[in-house]
Ligand code: SF4
């Protein structure tokens with residue numbers, strides 16, 4: 001059977017062989033835990049603890065501010081040491097709560113939860129909101145908001161994004177392989193929030209073992225479908241995924257709900273299941289520490305707030321001086337200059353690349369080969385967009401639909417002239433998004 005996919009895209013070096021057979025290993029934090037108040041899209045949370053307070057794992061330490069926001073929970077027991085600005089992976093300084101870990105891992109007593117069948121939709125969504133769950137694939141959009149569309153009866157598919165198309169990353173793969181029941185539990189709960197929805201497990205065909213396992217597990221469940229996707233980057237980008245699974249197209253000003261879909265990441269759905277069945281907040285996630293510069297690339301179960309440098313140490317440290325350290329994977333991630341930063345709800349990986357894995361070629365002039373056009377999954381002309389940016393021509397950038405770019409990096413990847421196409425387009429998009437936001441405020 002033909003595999004589901006989209007037009008365009010690329011086939012970068014996968015790099016997944018480094019960690020795909022490494023079972024998830026739990027790592028307990030050694031040093032202080034740092035909890036940034038902004039680990040999500042929307043208003044930052046506000047601390048509700050003070051310096052000197054003793055906190056328990058699972059205790060709420062910061063309250064959400066408004067509808068599009070999310071609370072933050074302590075993931076260890078200990079003492080609040082400081083509330084101050086700390087550096088995060090993006091390099092920004094963000095207001096954070098710092099907890100000195102007492103090493104006892106004492107946990108709060110979670111309130112008893114009603115059996116699933118007795119909970120109303122509203123109660124389930126409130127539990128998801130209260131648990132502080134956000135899109136853990138990187139976007140960080142509060143999940144309760146995503147699961148509360150204006151017209152719930154029009155939602156036909158909840159798509160579990162199991163594609164993990166980003167090179168090097170295997171945290172979702174290991175989660176699916178080791179805890180398939182937890183993913184299915186979360187997906188079934190999400191599907192149950194909508195009267196007309198079915199669930200889709202959308203998995204790339206480089207994970208055939210997981211595809212076969214889920215097919216067997218949902219054989220008698222007509223509400224859950226397994227869709228086999230062609231392994232191609234960026235198959236997991238929301239718009240590509242929706243197209244591959246349903247044939248429906250949306251643009252940058254539309255939401256997946258406009259195509260009758262909601263897309264959720266693997267770990268996000270696992271967290272949804274735990275919040276609704278156990279009343280547990282979001283406290284952990286799976287993180288891949290990888291790249292040829294790492295001694296022993298691994299998949300770790302991590303308490304959110306743990307320092308990345310500790311994870312690198314747990315993975316045996318650096319084998320060789322990394323030429324580039326990336327938060328996330330090489331296509332959508334971004335280079336960082338300091339590993340002494342906390343893991344957050346959206347932290348999926350740290351990829352440490354050697355000289356041989358990084359291309360150092362300087363950009364040259366465009367040779368009009370059109371390879372970037374062929375690769376672009378949004379059917380754009382990246383070379384024209386980059387030209388518009390170089391000429392500071394905002395009007396042309398908008399006319400050429402620059403705002404439809406999903407910043408996937410395919411154009412830069414294929415460009416023989418090594419032009420920094422994505423970087424340039426991303427920069428202009430940021431300026432335009434800032435202008436839109438300022439105009440909306442007026
Ligand atoms: S223009 Fe944007 S969407 Fe198209 S390939 Fe480049 S980064 Fe991806």
Ligand code: SF4
Nearest residue numbers: 366367369370372415
């Ligand atoms: S791929 Fe690079 S060289 Fe080829 S047309 Fe696009 S920008 Fe020019």
